[in-house]
Amino acid sequence: xxxxxxxxxxxxxxxxxxxxxxxxxxxSAEVGIKKQSIYxxxxxxxxxxxxxxxxxxxxxxxxxxxYLLSGSKPLLKDLxxxxxxxxSKRYEQEDDTRFFLRMAFFPPVHLRGEVVEYSxxxxxxxxxxxxxxxxxxxxxxxxxxxxxAATASAAFIAVLDxxxxxxxxGNMESAALRLNASWLVYWRGIRNN
Amino acid sequence: xxxxxxxxxxxxxxxxxxxxxxxxxxxSAEVGIKKQSIYxxxxxxxxxxxxxxxxxxxxxxxxxxxYLLSGSKPLLKDLxxxxxxxxSKRYEQEDDTRFFLRMAFFPPVHLRGEVVEYSxxxxxxxxxxxxxxxxxxxxxxxxxxxxxAATASAAFIAVLDxxxxxxxxGNMESAALRLNASWLVYWRGIRNN
DNA sequence: AATAAACTGACGAACGTTCGTAAGGGAGGA
DNA sequence: TCCTCCCTTACGAACGTTCGTCAGTTTATT
Numbered sequence: 001x002x003x004x005x006x007x008x009x010x011x012x013x014x015x016x017x018x019x020x021x022x023x024x025x026x027x028s029a030e031v032g033i034k035k036q037s038i039y040x041x042x043x044x045x046x047x048x049x050x051x052x053x054x055x056x057x058x059x060x061x062x063x064x065x066x067y068l069l070s071g072s073k074p075l076l077k078d079l080x081x082x083x084x085x086x087x088s089k090r091y092e093q094e095d096d097t098r099f100f101l102r103m104a105f106f107p108p109v110h111l112r113g114e115v116v117e118y119s120x121x122x123x124x125x126x127x128x129x130x131x132x133x134x135x136x137x138x139x140x141x142x143x144x145x146x147x148x149a150a151t152a153s154a155a156f157i158a159v160l161d162x163x164x165x166x167x168x169x170g171n172m173e174s175a176a177l178r179l180n181a182s183w184l185v186y187w188r189g190i191r192n193n
Numbered sequence: 194x195x196x197x198x199x200x201x202x203x204x205x206x207x208x209x210x211x212x213x214x215x216x217x218x219x220x221s222a223e224v225g226i227k228k229q230s231i232y233x234x235x236x237x238x239x240x241x242x243x244x245x246x247x248x249x250x251x252x253x254x255x256x257x258x259x260y261l262l263s264g265s266k267p268l269l270k271d272l273x274x275x276x277x278x279x280x281s282k283r284y285e286q287e288d289d290t291r292f293f294l295r296m297a298f299f300p301p302v303h304l305r306g307e308v309v310e311y312s313x314x315x316x317x318x319x320x321x322x323x324x325x326x327x328x329x330x331x332x333x334x335x336x337x338x339x340x341x342a343a344t345a346s347a348a349f350i351a352v353l354d355x356x357x358x359x360x361x362x363g364n365m366e367s368a369a370l371r372l373n374a375s376w377l378v379y380w381r382g383i384r385n386n
Numbered sequence: 387a388a389t390a391a392a393c394t395g396a397c398g399a400a401c402g403t404t405c406g407t408a409a410g411g412g413a414g415g416a
Numbered sequence: 417t418c419c420t421c422c423c424t425t426a427c428g429a430a431c432g433t434t435c436g437t438c439a440g441t442t443t444a445t446t
Contacts, residue, residue, distance in 0.1 A: 034394085036437080105295075152378065155378040161355045162351035185345070188337070188382040230427070
């Protein structure tokens with residue numbers, strides 16, 4: 001399906017060059033068609049972008065939920081640690097995450113509203129899913145009483161974002177280094193004993 | 194001086210819209226001149242951008258050094274905590290930091306080399322300046338022996354970046370909330386006792 | 387025969403850039 | 417003081433290019 005091919009390639013271009021930096025000419029060239037042919041599948045650049053963005057947002061959401069909704073209840077320590085590593089691997093392999101992250105930070109001005117809405121939804125979901133685990137862990141005494149579930153959750157998302165930054169800015173290796181350091185300090189900071 | 198006015202306004206436009214999103218027409222209009230007149234002061238868009246970027250990078254560097262080179266040696270806890278808060282306030286008030294951060298993440302493709310070079314220099318400087326304080330603190334027994342100076346430093350920069358993300362993506366209030374959480378967990382994670 | 391999806395061709399608008407030109411001010415000599 | 421030369425800075429007009437978009441036509445599939 002050409003439409004899907006356009007989606008895929010458009011996503012990679014948006015991720016790499018941003019909305020303004022990505023041109024329909026370049027995208028269509030890589031697809032192997034003329035840029036005018038894109039209009040057989042999408043009304044215009046905006047619709048193409050929003051379609052691609054919504055798809056990516058949904059896949060991000062699904063990944064998160066599939067991880068944090070797990071019926072099995074692993075140890076908090078394992079859950080969090082694996083989540084960080086899975087997400088970093090995901091970032092490395094999937095254009096989705098790079099694209100989603102870049103657009104969440106710097107959306108095209110005239111589509112800002114829609115983009116921000118989806119981004120917030122995603123963050124809220126992560127936050128709520130996490131909080132459940134932290135509350136459970138707090139009751140079980142896994143977390144030090146000085147650290148509330150809300151605090152542990154907020155700090156964890158900060159660790160996640162810090163990892164994203166290093167992935168965006170540095171590379172896999174430097175991100176792994178930072179992740180190890182962040183995780184060591186973070187877990188020491190919230191654990192009980 | 195018109196040249197400086199161009200610099201200032203160009204910086205704010207680059208910060209808000211990115212390199213491709215900022216047009217010489219918009220910039221010059223806000224300055225109060227025609228876009229052709231910019232060429233009396235700069236060879237072109239690239240030179241304007243690089244000039245502005247180098248200036249911003251230098252000011253960022255100066256801010257960092259003035260803070261972390263302080264001849265007086267405050268307590269590590271105070272130094273770090275105040276640094277985080279000062280930087281968040283700086284981000285709020287200065288276009289410099291927003292601009293620098295955005296361009297470090299997503300530089301214009303054809304100027305990537307130069308931009309990355311300056312960004313790395315800045316990060317290295319922060320890292321080295323921090324490491325000194327952490328080494329000192331480690332010798333003084335302020336930091337828990339399980340946490341090396343390098344680890345504490347890397348984790349702290351991650352906290353800083355996490356704060357940047359929330360500033361970029363959220364707002365001052367949400368950033369303050371996250372900062373409090375991150376800081377509480379971080380300090381618990383590295384302190385001795 | 388009908389329909390989807392590719393094509394060619396052209397459009398106005400915006401982009402960064404270059405040209406020649408004119409206004410203004412300071413320096414130096416008559 | 418006046419005149420001239422030069423330098424700076426602004427301008428209008430236009431450049432070639434690229435942008436996203438629209439209309440009409442051909443090709444391929446069913």
